[in-house]
Amino acid sequence: MAELHILGEIQGTTYFPENYSLFCRYSFQAGCNWTVISGASEGQTVAAEPDELQSVAWSHSIDIHYLSRGIQGWPKLVLQVSCVDSIGRSWVVGYAHCNIPAVPGLHNLEIPSWIPAATTLTDRLKEYFIGGSHQLLNLDIISLGNDRFKLKTRSKGIIKLNVDIVLRNFSKFGVEYK
Amino acid sequence: MKSTEITKFLVSFSGQIEHVTFPSGIFDEYLYIQYEVVWGPDWEPITGLPSGTSQLSRPGINPERVVINMPIEMTFGSTNVYGWPQLVITVKARNFITGDTLRGYAVVLLPPTAGRRCVTSPLLRPKPATVLGEWVAWLTGRYPELNDPKMLADGKDNYMLRTQSSGTVTVSATMVSKDLRKLGYDNEPPAYTKYS
Numbered sequence: 001m002a003e004l005h006i007l008g009e010i011q012g013t014t015y016f017p018e019n020y021s022l023f024c025r026y027s028f029q030a031g032c033n034w035t036v037i038s039g040a041s042e043g044q045t046v047a048a049e050p051d052e053l054q055s056v057a058w059s060h061s062i063d064i065h066y067l068s069r070g071i072q073g074w075p076k077l078v079l080q081v082s083c084v085d086s087i088g089r090s091w092v093v094g095y096a097h098c099n100i101p102a103v104p105g106l107h108n109l110e111i112p113s114w115i116p117a118a119t120t121l122t123d124r125l126k127e128y129f130i131g132g133s134h135q136l137l138n139l140d141i142i143s144l145g146n147d148r149f150k151l152k153t154r155s156k157g158i159i160k161l162n163v164d165i166v167l168r169n170f171s172k173f174g175v176e177y178k
Numbered sequence: 179m180k181s182t183e184i185t186k187f188l189v190s191f192s193g194q195i196e197h198v199t200f201p202s203g204i205f206d207e208y209l210y211i212q213y214e215v216v217w218g219p220d221w222e223p224i225t226g227l228p229s230g231t232s233q234l235s236r237p238g239i240n241p242e243r244v245v246i247n248m249p250i251e252m253t254f255g256s257t258n259v260y261g262w263p264q265l266v267i268t269v270k271a272r273n274f275i276t277g278d279t280l281r282g283y284a285v286v287l288l289p290p291t292a293g294r295r296c297v298t299s300p301l302l303r304p305k306p307a308t309v310l311g312e313w314v315a316w317l318t319g320r321y322p323e324l325n326d327p328k329m330l331a332d333g334k335d336n337y338m339l340r341t342q343s344s345g346t347v348t349v350s351a352t353m354v355s356k357d358l359r360k361l362g363y364d365n366e367p368p369a370y371t372k373y374s
Contacts, residue, residue: 105367
């Protein structure tokens, strides 16, 4: 069977307007043809303070080994960035997803993120003075394209991901990727 | 003897920890780095030093940049790509008054593709957990340190760490492999990405 290795790191973010420590929860999602042999398919990074250029460094290592019986449902990464303020409250400040490239070698990915917008005036005032944000109850919407029509969102910062892809035996099964 | 009996591949890394940069500058201090290489369960080191400490170094005309030029050479044998070696770098400063203080940790993945690669990685420093700890850190100039910096490389747990970042470290390394492709692995980017 073909194998896929994802090596790399979640490097950090830039352009998040929040001036608090940020952390990221991530999970790899793949179709039913894929099984994780070793490595953590979900996790959480450290909570890091932004520096003077509004960028946050996490340097969170990723190392996952997938076994594949078919290329349907190629792995995706679902990311959820949250902030922790000075008194320990935390709330979500960005959602994002990205496809893992099917091409071997190094990929420096910059993933844009978004958040459900505060639509009413009271919500906006609350968000401005107290903090907090609207959150998704159903996280499937991050990686699926349906039912997005009624969602109102705001743009947020960029998540930087450096991944190295190593494929094994894909060409033996006739899969052409380059 | 049949050539199909190969079960193990060899990878050799050679490179250097080039320099460290701090945007706020380094004054009246010597910097040094310690490195450790971390690898997975199926890997075994064959030659080379898996850890080391550099010289004490000061910046030149540019106060932001401290050249280390620390050589790294290691060869590994493995049966599995999982657990690819990573370099954990600890940057410390030696000062006349406070002694050795931590400047940050960085984790760098050694290149999984054949050829040379130059990586600049941010440095992280754990923050004191309490307000009192912050005052003590501010007064003494000493920050909390990790007991075992290798835990940053496993990527499974974050240990509820709160960090701040300052500065970067630049590492360049070349990877040469043997029998990796014979075992069915493909780690080479296609030709079009090299020119785009």
